[in-house]
Ligand code: HEC
């Protein structure tokens with residue numbers, strides 16, 4: 001009964017014809033990332049619905065080449081890293097196109113912080129991620145309004161500690177790592193993510 005209702009409400013927001021069906025070899029992505037890659041907070045697999053093809057491709061290659069996801073202090077990266085290892089280059093490209101085509105409702109806000117303070121912090125982020133948070137392909141900076149807020153928090157902590165972005169081949173991650181140092185502590189991270197939440201559903 002509940003499932004029938006959930007499917008009905010989803011279809012009322014997104015035309016069914018627009019919702020892509022994963023190729024057989026990509027069905028396993030939905031086991032962790034959810035239907036239409038909507039995200040799963042229990043296993044910390046982020047929402048990927050509508051994510052930029054170029055960004056998904058880079059991350060899958062980074063996981064595959066062990067540039068991301070094998071730092072001792074990155075337990076969730078460890079979950080994802082072996083998943084990308086099995087993908088051929090063609091499947092990486094195919095997965096990126098699939099992720100970009102998926103659609104799901106904007107994720108619920110779960111992070112609580114001081115939005116005004118976060119807005120002040122965000123002025124340093126806007127140069128690369130845009131004033132509206134939707135990213136900049138030329139700079140390699142992803143759209144921050146797509147993933148779940150709890151995932152943004154984990155990534156900012158990871159960049160700050162070096163659990164992400166410290167591999168010598170991770171040139172884009174290194175740039176972000178330097179920027180994460182601008183966030184002095186966990187409060188600053190929560191505040192900036194609380195502000196990024198206000199950019200969703202523009
Ligand atoms: C076993 C569970 C699991 C499976 C299966 C899985 N993932 Fe993931 N994935 C995760 C987790 C957990 C993370 C978060 C990693 C982190 O915190 O760094 C993640 C992260 C990612 C990211 C990084 C997103 C970002 O914003 O940087 C991409 C892209 C991704 N997964 C794509 C895929 C694709 C495509 C598939 C199928 C080929 C897949 N995943 C299968 C668990 C999984």
Ligand code: HEC
Pocket residue numbers: 058121122124125126127128129139140141142144147152153155156172173175176179180182183192
């Ligand atoms: C110099 C440009 C630059 C600045 C400034 C910058 N970023 Fe980034 N950011 C990047 C790049 C490039 C990436 C992609 C890294 C990669 O490919 O792994 C990124 C990735 C991220 C991610 C990971 C997204 C995901 O889906 O995994 C988050 C979160 C993030 N940035 C937040 C911020 C915040 C908050 C600020 C301000 C404090 C900021 N960034 C400032 C360039 C920048």
